Amino acid sequence: MTAPNPAETNGPGAPNEGGPARDPGDRPAGGDPLTTRLIHHPYRAPEGFGAVPVAVHKASTVLFRDVAALRSREWCHKNGYTYGLHGTPTTFTLEERIASLEGGRHTLLAPSGLAAIALVNAALLASGDELLLPANVYGPSRELARHELAAWGIAHRFYDPLDAASLAAAIGPQTRLVWLEVPGSITMEFPDLRSLAAVCRDRGVTSVLDNTWGAGVAFAPFELGVDISMQALTKYPSGGADLLMGSVTTRDESLHQRLKATHMRLGLGVGANDVEAVLRSLSTLALRYAAHDAAARRLAAWWQTRPEVRRVLHPALDGSPGHAHWAATCSAAAGLFSVVFDPRHPPARVDAFVDALRLFGIGYSWAGPMSLAVPYDIAALRGEAGSVGGALVRFSVGLEAVEDLIADCGQALTAL
Numbered sequence: 001m002t003a004p005n006p007a008e009t010n011g012p013g014a015p016n017e018g019g020p021a022r023d024p025g026d027r028p029a030g031g032d033p034l035t036t037r038l039i040h041h042p043y044r045a046p047e048g049f050g051a052v053p054v055a056v057h058k059a060s061t062v063l064f065r066d067v068a069a070l071r072s073r074e075w076c077h078k079n080g081y082t083y084g085l086h087g088t089p090t091t092f093t094l095e096e097r098i099a100s101l102e103g104g105r106h107t108l109l110a111p112s113g114l115a116a117i118a119l120v121n122a123a124l125l126a127s128g129d130e131l132l133l134p135a136n137v138y139g140p141s142r143e144l145a146r147h148e149l150a151a152w153g154i155a156h157r158f159y160d161p162l163d164a165a166s167l168a169a170a171i172g173p174q175t176r177l178v179w180l181e182v183p184g185s186i187t188m189e190f191p192d193l194r195s196l197a198a199v200c201r202d203r204g205v206t207s208v209l210d211n212t213w214g215a216g217v218a219f220a221p222f223e224l225g226v227d228i229s230m231q232a233l234t235k236y237p238s239g240g241a242d243l244l245m246g247s248v249t250t251r252d253e254s255l256h257q258r259l260k261a262t263h264m265r266l267g268l269g270v271g272a273n274d275v276e277a278v279l280r281s282l283s284t285l286a287l288r289y290a291a292h293d294a295a296a297r298r299l300a301a302w303w304q305t306r307p308e309v310r311r312v313l314h315p316a317l318d319g320s321p322g323h324a325h326w327a328a329t330c331s332a333a334a335g336l337f338s339v340v341f342d343p344r345h346p347p348a349r350v351d352a353f354v355d356a357l358r359l360f361g362i363g364y365s366w367a368g369p370m371s372l373a374v375p376y377d378i379a380a381l382r383g384e385a386g387s388v389g390g391a392l393v394r395f396s397v398g399l400e401a402v403e404d405l406i407a408d409c410g411q412a413l414t415a416l
Ligand SMILES: *Cc1c(COP(=O)(O)O)cnc(C)c1O
Pocket: 112, 113, 114, 115, 138, 185, 210, 212, 213, 232, 233, 234, 235, 244, 245, 246, 365
């Protein structure tokens, strides 16, 4: 390839909004060593490339037109760019789309769902404060509270998510933040979110929902009265089992500004290629969510007919804990459910069943194209009080043909 002739392009100094504005022809006179020419190249792409997707803008450095622009631009405003960590057209676009998906006004992106959880805690809690978590909270969130938050002088307590009175009783004078989650991690209890959010509001405590399961599809979180909605974009918004990202969405301006300041000070950036992948996947989010949901309900219904099984925990199934709350809140149910085996099948045999599955991968996370199965020892995770009375397997239903998934579970049961 030959270097473009500046005369044939729009050339150095042509108006090029958004690009480096200084005329490369302004370079100091003198030598023109190769490395300088490689950096200060004269080519300017033509204006106005029209395409459906937003471009993958990558940056640490963002160039300013001149020193006055550098001095006047504020990183905290989205009407200009200052540094890659503070946003690019690509990240701003994803933030806007997640905010509109969730019915919020502002979104911040974090490098993982767990980083988004940590961001909320770091922004809104200080030494001496107390945090409340549902008893069935996402495990790593509990570990963060037990270790780093405890070391920083932030206490935590648990409440029963199926009992709004238990939450009201747990809120004390030092309580500053309440995490809500639907459904409960692994055990799938579906709380009455509206009542829990109302308790927080009445008591003047900020509520934050881990909305990874709902993904902005199953229900509108802010309509239920929560202050903040956090998501692991790793799950349904990505849908590819290929990247990690989190989001924190708010309606309230002052809450957003507090979160944003901490976000900046912690340096939580996300990679442009990952943002692009989420943007690409978002357009099929509702279709994929519906497909995961339909397949999971069929597989869960099949499990209900199996004599090996004591209970199927799926919020859309009558008899699953909190089913009535799910029915009152949601129009869909994602692709997750858990099966509790009859206690006559010891955990080692249930492990053998999982090993015998051919289409289900054995691995963490969910919402990707491949179905996954993970056995959990709930009593070991949460103590005897949390026990579900038998070995539990959590299924994440992918996008394979559900008949094949049913047949796979059927053949693997012989290993019990
Ligand atoms: C996966 C998950 C997270 C964390 O997301 P990562 O991107 O894996 O850190 C948080 N909450 C829930 C409910 C999740 O399922």
